[in-house]
Amino acid sequence: MARLVLKFGGTSVADIARIRNVARHVKREVDAGHEVAVVVSAMSGKTNELVGWCRDASALHDAREYDAVVASGEQVTAGLLAITLQDMGINARSWQGWQIPIRTDTAHGAARIQEIEGSDLIRRFADGQVAVIAGFQGLAPDNRIATLGRGGSDTSAVAIAAAIKADRCDIYTDVDGVYTTDPRVEPKARRMNRISFEEMLEMASLGAKVLQVRSVELAMVHKVRTFVRSSFEDPDAPGMGDFDNPPGTLICDEDDIVEQQVVTGIAYAKDEAQISLRRVEDQPGVAAAIFGPLADAGVNVDMIVQSISEDGTRTDMTFTVPASDLGKATALLDKAKGQMRYDAIQSEAGLTKVSVIGIGMRSHTGVAATAFKALAQRGINIRAITTSEIKISILIDGEFSELAVRTLHSVYGLDKG
Ligand code: ASP
Ligand code: MG
16 A cells, blocks of 8 residues: 555546546545545636736735635635545545645745655545645645645645655656656657656756646655656546556656666757846946846846956856747846946847757766757758756757757667667
């Protein structure tokens, strides 16, 4: 017997027929004798609709009331799944975030989980009850509902798994695992059997949208074995209930990966924008004067390249921001031109960041050179490069996104298996 958390995303609970299918997955695990907590998202499209209603009501709305509205999507699916399970003869009840409680901080709309009181859930497991928990929500210190940011029910699931010391957290979604790259761009992409927490964190941060980034961070910190698997397969197909080796991708400690590859995946993020400040004064404090106000304004600055100054007095500073933040960033930079001490500002949108990820890079040389050569052969110009121990990110023109992803995927042999 094991203790499991099963999480189902919006497309998996999109209507009553799908909720019934989800219930069959739950039943399979209950029948196998496991203790089960289920975490659900809102029906797909629901949260967008609720967010839209808040905006329509008032462009400048109270974040606490926004939370009261958008948390309702998960309340509905938790109740519906509990009803469906009961109808199948399973002892189940729904839980809202405040009932457990899942305690968060005060950042309404993007709250972080601080503590989960799991004892009530565990007590009821002993009575054979299945807990159906509304994801994405918790209780803030002001005694009001808080939501965890878009995609937050992944984080709810992992946090609950950590709190109740679950043996595994299964994230059921509309894809059957984590792929070496986006299969819509490269049909030869392969599903990985295993990926390390660190690599998955990079993949999620750099554009792979399977999991909320925060959920991977939590899984890594608490060492929650997390499976990404499909909810659309027949719940009773052979192997689906295999405890040690269910179909999907296991996100786990790197020590649990026997055959470590040098490069495990290629991620990409479109809609990046580049800003260059020309002839910035080359003096202590200038970078702080530029990036401090951007950070305060919530602009997410990514790659930063400072070129060497020609005469020792002036330099160029180039960096990227999400295209959606470009207007805000340039307005701010224009306004602060005096303090920031630069001559001119240039910007360009429509760029893509392609990233090569792999833990094996720590111990192998030449990985970056291989990427640069392959892109050069395709005539793809590199605008900026950043690296960490386990990733290389390359900024290119958006029109080359797909070609670059496919080129890198093949040059590291990822399509071969
Ligand atoms: N329903 C929320 C959203 O759409 C949370 C989630 O699905 O993870 O962002
Ligand atoms: Mg999601």
